[in-house]
Amino acid sequence: PSIQLTGDQILLVEGIHGLNPLLQGVLPEGTSMRLFVSALTQLNLDAHNRVSTTDMRLIRRIVRDAVFRGYPAEQTLSVWGNVRRGEKEHIFPYQEEADLMFNSALSYEMAVLKPLVEPHLFRVRDAKLRGGAERLLGLLRWFERLSGVEVPSNSILREFIGASRLREFVATPLPSVRNADEEGALEGGIEG
Numbered sequence: 001p002s003i004q005l006t007g008d009q010i011l012l013v014e015g016i017h018g019l020n021p022l023l024q025g026v027l028p029e030g031t032s033m034r035l036f037v038s039a040l041t042q043l044n045l046d047a048h049n050r051v052s053t054t055d056m057r058l059i060r061r062i063v064r065d066a067v068f069r070g071y072p073a074e075q076t077l078s079v080w081g082n083v084r085r086g087e088k089e090h091i092f093p094y095q096e097e098a099d100l101m102f103n104s105a106l107s108y109e110m111a112v113l114k115p116l117v118e119p120h121l122f123r124v125r126d127a128k129l130r131g132g133a134e135r136l137l138g139l140l141r142w143f144e145r146l147s148g149v150e151v152p153s154n155s156i157l158r159e160f161i162g163a164s165r166l167r168e169f170v171a172t173p174l175p176s177v178r179n180a181d182e183e184g185a186l187e188g189g190i191e192g
Contacts, residue, residue, distance in 0.1 A: 016086060019094035036098035039105040045142050054084070055139060056105060063116045064160040073120035077129045104156045111146035116161060 005011060017023060019034050039060065043051040058080060065071040095101075118140060124133035148161045158164030 016090040019097055020090065021094065021097070024097075033100065034098045035100045035102060036095045037102045037104050038095075040103045041105040043107070043110065051110065051139065053105075055136065056110065059110070059113050059117050059136060059140075060160045062120055063113055066120050067116075067160070067162050072123065073117075073133060074124050074126050074129055077124065077132055078126070080132075106155070106157055108146060109157050110140070110143045112148045112151060112157060112161065114140050114143050115145045116148070 003011065013023060019036060024032060024034070039053060039056050041051050041053050041056040043056075045051065058076075061080075061083075062073050062076045065076045066073070118137065121133040121137050121140075124130055148157075148163075151157050151161065153163060153165040155164075158166070
């Protein structure tokens, strides 16, 4: 199917194919901005051990899958290999083509995610998945627990822990920009 946009409309493509050159090839030159968003954690446990971006993303996903989909950690862990293969095929080869990169990692998120993910990891019984769960539990021991209560309602972390004020966002057309004189400008502001 094809899409026709008017001069004041934009098309937002989200997901693993957003940076794919096949998509970019159908857009007129200079009409797109490619944004790569990833949790590129910069946390180090000590001078020799860092928190991997992959582990941070997996913990985020386990929490999100439990909160929003009702999936046990075992289910998320069992498909994680496929998720990683998809990233290697559809995302990582194209991430450097992005015009902008946004690091969505937050310095405090592991402490907020810890009390949410630990109960799910403790319930992993599948012998093939238990080692991965124990490894994540070992990593989490380095972090204090924080309540998510203080996490702002518009934080990207709310995508994973819930209670986002953006979760119910429905796209609506932007109002057209109007001349203040035409709208009956008030001193100090614009009506409407």
